[in-house]
Amino acid sequence: MAxxxxxxxxxxxxxxxxxxxxxxxxxLFFMATSTMDTEKGLGIILPPEGGTIEVAKKNITNLxxxxxGKVLLDNREIEIADIKKTVQALTSQNPKMIISxxxxxxxxYSVYVKVLDQLKMADARRxxxxx
Amino acid sequence: xxxxRKTKAKMTIPQTSLPDIVFMLLFFFMSATTMRxxxxxxxxxxxxxxxxxxxxxxxxxxxxxxxxxxxxxDGKLIDIxxxxxxxxxxxxxxxxxxxxxxxxxxxxxxxxxxVHKELRLADALKVNYSANRAI
Numbered sequence: 001m002a003x004x005x006x007x008x009x010x011x012x013x014x015x016x017x018x019x020x021x022x023x024x025x026x027x028l029f030f031m032a033t034s035t036m037d038t039e040k041g042l043g044i045i046l047p048p049e050g051g052t053i054e055v056a057k058k059n060i061t062n063l064x065x066x067x068x069g070k071v072l073l074d075n076r077e078i079e080i081a082d083i084k085k086t087v088q089a090l091t092s093q094n095p096k097m098i099i100s101x102x103x104x105x106x107x108x109y110s111v112y113v114k115v116l117d118q119l120k121m122a123d124a125r126r127x128x129x130x131x
Numbered sequence: 132x133x134x135x136r137k138t139k140a141k142m143t144i145p146q147t148s149l150p151d152i153v154f155m156l157l158f159f160f161m162s163a164t165t166m167r168x169x170x171x172x173x174x175x176x177x178x179x180x181x182x183x184x185x186x187x188x189x190x191x192x193x194x195x196x197x198x199x200x201x202x203x204x205d206g207k208l209i210d211i212x213x214x215x216x217x218x219x220x221x222x223x224x225x226x227x228x229x230x231x232x233x234x235x236x237x238x239x240x241x242x243x244x245x246v247h248k249e250l251r252l253a254d255a256l257k258v259n260y261s262a263n264r265a266i
Contacts, residue, residue: 020149020150034164040184040185041183042259046256047256103243103244105239106239108236109238113177113178113260114177114179116260117179
């Protein structure tokens with residue numbers, strides 16, 4: 001008997017046609033979910049503990065924030081939005097000028113950040129945080 | 132006279148390397164993605180205009196301060212007096228450490244003064260006040 005049919009061996013392959021589609025799907029998922037966010041904020045260097053440096057009075061400007069959010073620059077009341085201009089004028093007259101920020105314990109942190117923001121905008125490099 | 136026909140050049144872009152390219156992009160996004168679900172406290176950040184990005188993500192440790200006066204580092208609630216030991220250890224392990232303070236806008240400066248004092252004792256002087264961009 002010559003007519004014995006050979007059984008076909010079923011092919012055991014994983015179809016790779018859709019591989020690109022799957023990869024695309026994963027790619028889109030990761031592209032959509034990835035947040036390349038870095039921390040953002042106002043950077044400042046705190047003074048080291050214990051070290052007090054004598055500074056000439058003419059080189060220091062006191063900036064006081066009271067509990068109601070009012071700001072006093074050298075004992076004169078000033079609007080927060082005007083700090084930038086005033087400090088810019090001060091630092092252009094005297095580049096060694098240090099702005100010493102003092103805040104009352106009941107001052108809100110948001111006001112303090114606003115004031116620091118203004119000082120940063122005025123490009124004040126020498127900011128001192130007093131307590 | 133017989134004209135010899137020029138064979139037409141195939142005008143298809145080879146697609147065999149497409150999965151490789153896609154996989155390469157996929158691996159890039161997979162490694163660049165930070166699935167960071169903030170394990171911090173519930174708070175509203177203050178707003179500021181002159182905010183800058185922190186230069187590195189590696190040398191940063193976040194300190195959370197909520198308006199109720201709770202403090203959290205690395206997903207754990209901490210006591211205010213333990214800031215100095217925690218950050219002193221972090222600072223010795225990584226001298227380039229920046230402390231990112233994520234404090235609620237309603238926090239009083241009394242609390243922040245205490246935090247400053249503790250950080251100064253820990254010699255972790257590089258501080259960044261997290262804020263949202265003001266419009």
